[in-house]
Amino acid sequence: MILTVDVGNTRIKAAVFEGNTVLENFVFEKNELEKKIEKILEKFPNCSDLVVASVGNIDKQSFLTFENELKIHFLTNEDVYPFVNKYATPKTLGIDRMVLASGATLQFPKQNRLVIDVGTCITYDFIDENDNYLGGAISPGLRLRYEALHNYTAKLPLLAFEAPELYIGNSTTQAIHSGVVNGFVYEIDGFIDEYRANFSNFIIILTGGDAVFLAKRLKNTIFANSNFLLESLNQTFQYKIDND
Template sequence: MVLTIDVGNTRIKAAVFEEDTTLENFIFEKKELVEKIEKILKKFPNCSDLVVASVGNIEKQAFLTFEKQLKVHFFTHEDIFPFHNKYATPKTLGIDRMVLAAGATLKFPKQNRLVIDAGTCITYDFIDEKDNYLGGAISPGLRLRYESMHNYTARLPLLTLEVPESYIGNSTAQAMHSGVVNGFVYEIDGFIDDYRRDFSNFIIILTGGDADFLAKRLKNTIFANSNFLLESLNQTYQYKIDND
């Protein structure tokens, strides 16, 4: 069994896999890390590997606490990935984005793939049908958009995510909801339209914490899976083992 851990900017996601089958998913706060891993390993004592992708600020030592119980692997830029990295600054490409690109490459072979990860930031990552990673885009996620309007203006309130009643906001709150949610959806659909115009044999993978919310609102047909990064971690780790 493999325990995969995704350390994001705000939360930690984890999952236990038996080969390609997900046995259970977990979400918890960073301060709960050691306690939660202990509970997971108690529930799944046959876990032999702990695989980590981190963009958050948790020290490696917290994971190395479990080295005596199982093999610990942190994905880095030095690992083997199933795509050719054509990014102009490859060492600056986030490990989470690399794992997502690897998962898309392995799960959807010989296709053009666009991975959209809607979390604290929204990232777009494109891998062509020849397994070349070409790049993508980064912009603020839903929560950051609400927070920035509140933090960088004098009077706009701090709102939480809400479906706007109309694209025409008839109050300050509704105008903000319309701007954030509709603007977000228009952005994603616009990017997808650009890729569709230039590439055929195309699949779109939508993941991240806001994936389910967005999937119902996008005009384009997508493959939505909020746990795609955890699944990609497991797949990429198996790929690494097979190709080391």
């Protein structure tokens, strides 16, 4: 069994795998890390490896606490991946984006792939049908957009995410929800349209915490999987073992 851990900017997600089968998923706060991993290992004592991909600020020692119980692996840019990295600044490419690109390459061979990860930020990552990673885009996620409107204006309130009732917001609250959420959807559809216009044999993979919500609103046909990063982390580790 393998325990995969994705340390994001906001929260931590984890999953236990038996081969490619997910046995259980977990989501928790960063300050709960050691306690949660301890409980996971109590429930799944046959875990042999702990695989970590981290873009968040967290001390590695928190993981190394468990090095007597299982092997611990921190994926980095230096590991072996199933694609050719043609990013102009490859060492600055986030490990989460590399893992997503790896999963897309392994799960959807010989296709042009666009992976859209909706979290604190939205990341777009494109891998062509010849397994070349070409790059993508980064923009603010839903929470950052709400916070920006509040933090950089004098009177706009900080709102929690809510699907807009109307296209035309008939109050300040509804206008914010319409602007943030509809703008979010239009942005993603716009990027997809641009890629579709330039590439055939094309698949779009949507993942992240808001994937299910967005999948119902995008005009484009997509493959939505909120656990795609954790699945990709497991597959990338298996690929690393086979190709090191």
